[in-house]
Amino acid sequence: MSKEADIKEDKPKVKRADGMGATPHSGGVGFRVWAPHATGVSVIGSFNNWDGAKNPLQAEENGNWYADVPGAKIGDPYKYLLATEKGELTRIDPYAREVTGSTGNAVVHDPDFDWGDDFHLAPWNELVIYELHVGTFNDQEDDNAAAQFDSIAARLGHLKKLGVNAIQIMPVGEFAGDRSWGYNPAHIFSVELSYGGPRAFKRFVKRAHSQGVAVILDVVYNHLGPGDLDLWQFDGWSENGLGGIYFYNDGRSHTPWGETRPNYGVGEVRQFISDNVFMWLREYHVDGLRYDCTQFIRSVDGTAENDLPEGWSLLQWLNEQVTRQFPGRITIAEDLQNNSWLTKTVGAGGAGFGSQWDANFVHPIRRAVITPDDQDRSLAAIRDALCYRYNDDAFDRVIYSESHDEVANGKARVPQEINPGDPKGWYAQKRSTLAAALVFTAPGIPMLFQGQEFLEGEWFRDTVPLDWDQRDEFRGIVRLYRDLIHLRLNRAGFTxxxxxxxxxxxxxxxxxxxxxxxxxxxxxxxxxxxxxxxxxxxxxxxxxxxxxxxxxxxxxxxxxxxxxxxxxxxxxxxxxxxxxxxxxxxxxxxxxxxxxxxxxxxxx
The missing domain is CATH 2.60.40.1180 (Golgi alpha-mannosidase II)
Structure with a gap:
């Protein structure tokens, strides 16, 4: 054997990076993508002058493709170039931890972050949740730009003084445009740039933890997009002109938000969603997840009992993994279909959620305070709302009088609903605080929606920031909420x-x-x-x-x-x-x- 052959034989093999997407390591970056119908895949980026011939990926099992690129590094923009039956397609990495925009490029993300915290979520019977929308919570500068994570951090003192110990953030996955509620995720692994991007979110979580405040994140798995969605017909394949490998390609694709329901029966799609869940818990240290509209994960039309069994089994699998790997973290379902099985344990046949939003509370309580005529108020309905339980556990439910859904889509803030002509007057103040007092004295996990504590009026829009001047105008109402929260948490030792x-x-x-x-x-x-x-x-x-x-x-x-x-x-x-x-x-x-x-x- 020649000396040259000896050298070639002794050369160490490149270790393949584990996992999907871009994985930086000391010798470069490993790239892996699932594209089972592609005939060829390359990674293109700043590291190879966007030349598809330079870094082809090699086919692996199960439709995956992989390449290790020594010249790539953290911060490099990139995309995948796929050869398909529809011609060449460029796609953003489905697992991109960072993008330059919903229609831009993926970016090789730096996974390192100095957390330095040992934060633990409060016991569930001592949680007080504050739901907020990043883009409108604290718009400090340009009215045309969405607020960012740093501006939320500037209000942590207000929330801590109020007594809140958990913030629930509406979805932050990269979406089309700069203004959105967040329930139209184009890239579920990347944090919305208009909010500050992934590192800003990590800094915010760390700062919240330093103030003793947990962060619960709203996630969307009942549909994706539908706008700016590179996952659509990702590798060129589809049936019936529908979404291709990530989606159902029959009637099960349909949701109220488009034909983009993920195919929960495909192993790679289930893993895609599971990997996203554990990214938030592991890489962002969030303390819990609130799953949007789980009724459209477990059923086709949002009403039938679990006629998407693969969706139900996915929820069970996810919650079982979270319980095992991250004990103490909370998962919350928004289902609103009076389904006690959601919060039963997986071993008992349930979905295994820690808690769920309770329509049995919010609707009777809102009706009781919004109804104009006193004699039309039903105290029996209030009693039933107070006493309702899922699985005989008071904290299987999250209770509230305002949430993003309850103050939009044809509905308004409670003071506005009580008296549209005078939402800051006596009737609005008295009856909205009556509802608030029931939220904090009823059994359940209490939740506020941003600005509720200072009588924010009208209805929620993603283009209208909170009016923080009202915090000073209604500082007494803020104190009322603070006193209720302190009593709810037994701060003085007598409640x-x-x-x-x-x-x-x-x-x-x-x-x-x-x-x-x-x-x-x-x-x-x-x-x-x-x-x-x-x-x-x-x-x-x-x-x-x-x-x-x-x-x-x-x-x-x-x-x-x-x-x-x-x-x-x-x-x-x-x-x-x-x-x-x-x-x-x-x-x-x-x-x-x-x-x-x-x-x-x-x-x-």
């Missing part, structure tokens, strides 16, 4: 029951429009909480309700206090002296004084 599993609605008077309920965890002093709500526009004096024990029950919160608003009446409610004598099925009773449209919270 532990609001973090507990148990609720008893012991008083319901449809004529007087008064409802009272008892919350507790273990019971006893510092734990038992009694909440009384007056849904009438008139005060009620010497009103008798039951209490769990005799003695003085301290008034911890009166929503009619004038410190919350100068238009409130400061009704003279006070501590309740409970005496022995059965009332409302409880052993004791007390006479109390209730302000109009007001909530009182008592504890021992």
């Amino acid at each position: 532990r029951g609001l973090c507990g599993q148990f609720t008893q609605v012991h008083h319901l008077n449809e004529q007087a429009k008064v409802i009272a309920f008892h919350r507790w965890d273990q019971g006893g002093a510092g734990d038992d909480v009694v909440v009384v709500a007056n849904f009438l526009a008139e005060p009620q004096e010497d009103y008798v309700v039951g209490f769990p024990a005799e003695g003085t029950w301290k008034l911890r919160f009166n929503s009619d206090w004038q410190g919350y608003s100068e238009v409130f009446s400061d009704h003279p409610s006070g501590d309740a002296g409970a005496e022995t004598g059965e009332c409302d099925g409880l052993p004791c009773h007390a006479a109390i004084s209730l302000g109009p449209y007001s909530v009182l919270i008592f504890s021992r």
